[in-house]
Amino acid sequence: MDYTKEKSIKKYKRNLTLKIISIILFLIIGCFSTIFTEDTALGDTNNELKVYFLDVGQGDSIYIRVNDYDILIDAGSNSNVGHLMEQLEKKNIDDFEIVIATHPHEDHIGGMTEVFSRYDVKEFYMPPVVHTTQAFESMLNAIVKEGIKAKPIKEGTHLDLGSNATIDVYSPIDSVYEDLNDYSTIMKLTFGDTKLIFTGDAESYAEKEVVAKHSEDLKGEVLKFAHHGSRTSSTDEFIKAVSPKYGIICCGEDNNYGHPHKETVDTISKYDIDTYRTDKQGEIEVTSDGKNIFIKTEK
Numbered sequence: 001m002d003y004t005k006e007k008s009i010k011k012y013k014r015n016l017t018l019k020i021i022s023i024i025l026f027l028i029i030g031c032f033s034t035i036f037t038e039d040t041a042l043g044d045t046n047n048e049l050k051v052y053f054l055d056v057g058q059g060d061s062i063y064i065r066v067n068d069y070d071i072l073i074d075a076g077s078n079s080n081v082g083h084l085m086e087q088l089e090k091k092n093i094d095d096f097e098i099v100i101a102t103h104p105h106e107d108h109i110g111g112m113t114e115v116f117s118r119y120d121v122k123e124f125y126m127p128p129v130v131h132t133t134q135a136f137e138s139m140l141n142a143i144v145k146e147g148i149k150a151k152p153i154k155e156g157t158h159l160d161l162g163s164n165a166t167i168d169v170y171s172p173i174d175s176v177y178e179d180l181n182d183y184s185t186i187m188k189l190t191f192g193d194t195k196l197i198f199t200g201d202a203e204s205y206a207e208k209e210v211v212a213k214h215s216e217d218l219k220g221e222v223l224k225f226a227h228h229g230s231r232t233s234s235t236d237e238f239i240k241a242v243s244p245k246y247g248i249i250c251c252g253e254d255n256n257y258g259h260p261h262k263e264t265v266d267t268i269s270k271y272d273i274d275t276y277r278t279d280k281q282g283e284i285e286v287t288s289d290g291k292n293i294f295i296k297t298e299k
């Protein structure tokens, strides 16, 4: 058998294995059309919400601590996983109650396998879409290997995070999008009277779709701008719906994509938004006492 033929058979077999794992996984998690969390009222252990926009170069990783919950949204890329682990270790996290992958691109799930092997993860959420990459395959294998409970996240998902804290999810709304980025979860973290909006890499298509259906729900003091400040996201409609006081852009210093794009920076500058960037200020720490937001930066 010639080399190319052998290689293509290997590739075919790998894709087949991936498809089978994906199907099994989605048969298991697909059974939940609505997610009901178990009784999670843990009482007032502290009256503070902490959200850390971690500096993982070009990618997203956000660590949230509220009540007795440790939550991770995305895990950055694999090339930065060492640095991510160092940052997480400093936060003395025993385990993660919830881990969310906003969508299956490498700069969001590349570090997931390592997170799964280092930490006990109680629940893992991802949008109902599969991807044929090494990073995605490796993540699926780790879910199976570690026996992690995987659930779909989409419009209507509600997560209870103990006293005065919830996550509400507004997208993905549809089951099929042309752009993988549009499967990104757009969600709101509420703590007392304060609200933070997270967007993954949602493009303007998904932003507009969510504004059309949920504009009343999107108000928030803090907005993580979508897709690292790409010109393909951060529409006026979306920014107006959120009307944030503070904005966060997660991107790597001198990244190959030119994020954040000048067009996005110009759009943001039309509004009165105090904007922070992980490429310039390193880790960004957002604290809420339920009424007020405080921001601290590493640099």
Ligand SMILES: [Zn+2]
Residues within 6 Å of the ligand: 059, 060, 105, 107, 108, 201, 227, 228
């Ligand atoms: Zn991304």
